[in-house]
Amino acid sequence: MHRLLAHVLSFAILITAAGFAQEVRAAVASEIPGTPLLGRSVVGSVGGATIDEVYAVNVPSGSVLIATVQGEFGAELGVYLFEPDATSILTAAPITSSARPGGTQSISTAVQLGGTYYVDINGRNLDRAYEYTLSLAIARDTTPPTFTSVSMPARARSGSVCAAVTARDVTSGVRDVRVRESSSGAAAAWLPYTGPGKYCTTASAGSGARGFDVTIRNGVGLAAAPRSFSVIIDDDAPVLSGSTPSQGGVLYEPRGSITWSFNEPVRLAGAVSDNIYVVSQAGARLAGVGQLLGDGTRVRWTPLVGLPAGSILLAAITGVRDQAGNETVPIESLEILRKQRSSLDLARIRSGSRWSWFRYTTTRNLIGRDVLMETYTNGAWQISAVITTSGVNGTFRVERSSGAAIRLRWAGDERVDGATSRRVGLGG
Structure with missing residues (x-):
């Protein structure tokens, strides 16, 4: 709203012709430098022909100034605070102001440098002047936050x-x-x-x-x-130091875990399980639980349900950051096989002049399998026979002249992992 320079009457004493004392209003400035406000409250009126009333207030350094305006019913008021170097309410920008609808307004500000500040009461009513009460509070702040x-x-x-x-x-x-x-x-x-x-x-x-x-x-x-x-x-990104199983490795347990290890403690950008993505060979995501282990240098994922032997898993981890927020370079996805563990053991039970007899012991998943017998000859292992296992234990014989030692080896398939027995001599 355009401000009009106007004057209104403040309280004063006037002696009438009849000799009686009557309260009238003396002039109140409508522009800077304003009317000095000596107390902490004043009653005035703005609106109609009187647009603004400006008061000059002395505020000490290190103080908080609070100005509250309460207008009569129907008043539309605004209150504006100007700093000491302001020369006109029409051109200077106020430090703070309040001009909400209605006649009740309040402002507050902290004053570092003391001086004379100017409070402008602005009336927005066009029909007539409305009375208001301006109240000030000035408090010194002598303590730090x-x-x-x-x-x-x-x-x-x-x-x-x-x-x-x-x-x-x-x-x-x-x-x-x-x-x-x-x-x-x-x-x-x-x-x-x-x-x-x-x-x-x-x-x-x-x-x-x-x-x-x-x-x-x-x-x-x-x-x-x-x-x-x-x-x-720390501006150095964490580095993957290894994984268990490693690339192309094997999980032996149905709910076996995959673990990534790093050279320093890490955290993940989101929930641990959200940053680890494991899918089957069919492309279906596998449900699992992720955990940060120990000192935070290892991240582990464990499936919620057992994985069948013969499964092929693709495991990816993302969003790995160190405690400073540095993120790793993209980490290669792991291809991991889920297989059953197998074992073979071999022992010589007796030797004769021509033959030596041996006993093998194996896991149940190798019963009925063709196991290779290899002979160590001329510094190398060579396949010399195929033995079909008939149970977890069995015996066989080998001619002593066939080499220096033998071993049994199962090469493995898509479901059962390979196994090799210890080396056993043919006997002296």
């Missing part, structure tokens, strides 16, 4: 070192937060305090331990004593 809580991580990347800050100041409020690398002596900007949350800075390049401090400042510029922290700057 306080930390409710403040923390920093043990490790962080140099590009984003953050402090979690919650702070309070009951008088002038918390205005700013500063997170600074104290060990480098570099300057750091004050950040507006917007409530409990993270406030960040950057660190100088290079990995290693650094010192940081966190400071808060209230509305009148008083700062709390800084809180100090030691943070390890």
Whole structure:
């Protein structure tokens, strides 16, 4: 709304012709430098022909100013606060204002530098002037703000070192937060305090331990004593050191686990199970549970239901980050076979002048299988016979002149993993 320069009457004493004292209104300025406000409240009226009433208020340094306007019923009012160097309410930008619908308005601000401030009461009613009461409260703030809580991580990347800050100041409020690398002596900007949350800075390049401090400042510029922290700057991504099973390896148990190992403690970008994706050879995702193990250098996935022998799994892990937030390069998916474990054992039970007799022991999943007998001759193993197992135990004989030693070997198939017995001599 365009402001019109106008004057209205303030309270004064007028002696009438009849000799009686009558309360009338003296002039109140409608522009800066305003009318000095000596007390903490005043009654006036704006609206109609009178658009603005401006008061000059002396505010000490380090204070909080609160101005409240209460208008009579039907009033449409606004209140605006201007700083000491303002020369006109028509051209200067207010420090703060309140112009909600209705006649009740309130503003507050923290004042670092004292001086004469200007409070403008603006009337939006066109029909007539409406009465209002302006009340002021000025409170000195002599105490700095306080930390409710403040923390920093043990490790962080140099590009984003953050402090979690919650702070309070009951008088002038918390205005700013500063997170600074104290060990480098570099300057750091004050950040507006917007409530409990993270406030960040950057660190100088290079990995290693650094010192940081966190400071808060209230509305009148008083700062709390800084809180100090030691943070390890880490810009190196974690590295996969191995997996169990390894690429092309075998899971022997129906609910056997897959484990990835890293060179430093890690975390995952989301839920552990969401960052591990395991599918069958048919392309169906397999349900499982993911866990971070021990000191955080290992991540394990375990299926919820048993996997049948002969299954082929494809396992992928993503979103692996270290405690500083560095993420690994893409990790190759693992192809893993689910097989039954098998075993073969061999013992010589007696030797004759021409023949030696042997007993084998095997697992039940090799009963009825063709097992290779290999003879060690001229420094190499050579297939010399095929033995069909008839039970978990069996015997056979070998001519002593056929070589120096023998062993049994099952090459394995898609369901049962391979096995090799120990080497046994043919006898002297």
